[in-house]
Amino acid sequence: MSKSTIQYIQCASGERLVVVPEAHYRRLVDALEDRLDVEAAREIMARIKDGTEEVIPAEFVNRLLGGENTVKVWREFREMTVDELAEKAGIGVSDLSAIETGECDGSFGSIKKIAGALKITVDDLA
The missing domain is CATH 1.20.5 (Single alpha-helices involved in coiled-coils or other helix-helix interfaces)
Structure with missing residues (x-):
């Protein structure tokens, strides 16, 4: 850009402005x-x-976006069995299974424990 295409404007306040194409x-x-x-x-x-x-591989993201149960997808991403997650979260295996199959939503307390065991936020399970 040549200098001839640049214009300078001096404001009343003394500020100098530059005009360019x-x-x-x-x-x-x-x-x-x-x-x-x-x-x-x-x-x-x-x-x-x-x-x-x-980093979460596209395979798991696509499953989440596809509407698969978030607890199940995250559990499998963490390479945990139902028994392992239930134990780590301090909830019953049958309760976790019911949440994963959609039989029940689970209490907020259970979801919070599951999220903690999976090292994610409760919002990640929403």
Whole structure:
């Protein structure tokens, strides 16, 4: 971009403004957005590396999006049996089985215990 396409405007307050062609402005905005995307990706990768962020394979995400029982999908993602999760959550195997099959929704207390045992939030089971 040549200097002849840039204009400067002096405001009464003394502030100096720069006027550039719209195409140049759009390139600047695109470059800034790209930089912000790269920074966000680096932050996510750092959280994955330090264990504060978790990657969930598409297979499990698709099952959740497909309406499969969230407790069952998360249990299988964590590679736990029904018995193992029930024990870790401190609830009965039959109660957990009923939640997974949809026979009952489970009490908030049970769902909270299951979420804790699966190391997820209650919202992840909603």
